[in-house]
Amino acid sequence: MLMNKNYNRYFKASTQIKLNEQTIFGTVNIVQQGEFPENINFNNILKKLEIIVPEHFIQNLDGIYVGDYDFLLKRDLNALYKDGVIYVMPEQDDEQDVYEDIVHEIAHCVEETYGMDIYEDGKIEEEFLRKRRALLDILKAYGYNEVSDAAYGNTEYNKKFDEFLYLMVGYPTLTQLTPNLFVSPYGATSLREYFANCFEEYFARRQYDHVKKISPAVFEKIELLLGIN
Numbered sequence: 001m002l003m004n005k006n007y008n009r010y011f012k013a014s015t016q017i018k019l020n021e022q023t024i025f026g027t028v029n030i031v032q033q034g035e036f037p038e039n040i041n042f043n044n045i046l047k048k049l050e051i052i053v054p055e056h057f058i059q060n061l062d063g064i065y066v067g068d069y070d071f072l073l074k075r076d077l078n079a080l081y082k083d084g085v086i087y088v089m090p091e092q093d094d095e096q097d098v099y100e101d102i103v104h105e106i107a108h109c110v111e112e113t114y115g116m117d118i119y120e121d122g123k124i125e126e127e128f129l130r131k132r133r134a135l136l137d138i139l140k141a142y143g144y145n146e147v148s149d150a151a152y153g154n155t156e157y158n159k160k161f162d163e164f165l166y167l168m169v170g171y172p173t174l175t176q177l178t179p180n181l182f183v184s185p186y187g188a189t190s191l192r193e194y195f196a197n198c199f200e201e202y203f204a205r206r207q208y209d210h211v212k213k214i215s216p217a218v219f220e221k222i223e224l225l226l227g228i229n
């Protein structure tokens with residue numbers, strides 16, 4: 001037991017030492033505390049971020065940390081934005097997955113900086129709730145009654161609702177039943193995830209027309225944010 005603990009401490013210390021100190025945009029610290037699989041070149045991802053993401057979007061982003069963090073493992077998350085830092089798990093399928101995860105978390109950072117510009121007029125919320133009502137009609141018609149009707153009207157993240165969509169209905173079924181409702185099923189999770197999901201589709205997959213067609217209110221706000229300097 002003690003041996004293991006000591007070994008872990010040594011291992012952690014040695015990986016810390018290996019850190020290649022690096023920044024992107026001149027201000028965002030890159031801290032690598034875990035190794036990506038061989039097929040993922042993190043530098044390629046970082047270069048792409050610098051090209052695609054406008055600099056004013058990351059003004060509150062202090063760092064991107066890569067590692068097997070307990071708080072990600074416990075919640076079964078691939079990435080998380082918290083207090084100015086994006087945490088990413090290194091064990092992912094390919095470069096595009098990691099890139100999309102980071103862009104998604106940048107959306108949450110942007111929400112923090114430009115929350116008023118994004119949400120104050122209520123247009124995105126209105127669009128989101130309209131989609132949730134359509135979702136309710138469709139899922140009830142197919143016999144999915146595991147959550148209350150009121151749950152569809154809640155814009156906040158709710159674990160039970162998330163699990164209902166992800167585990168009970170399942171994303172492949174959701175995609176089939178609601179092809180033109182959300183850019184991808186995760187967008188149905190909450191208002192903030194609705195925004196981040198569209199942001200990811202726009203900046204990581206560059207499907208501008210898709211966002212414009214499915215979620216015009218979010219598209220409009222993204223265009224507005226691009227114009228802020």
Ligand SMILES: [Zn+2]
Pocket residue numbers: 104108192193196
């Ligand atoms: Zn998110």
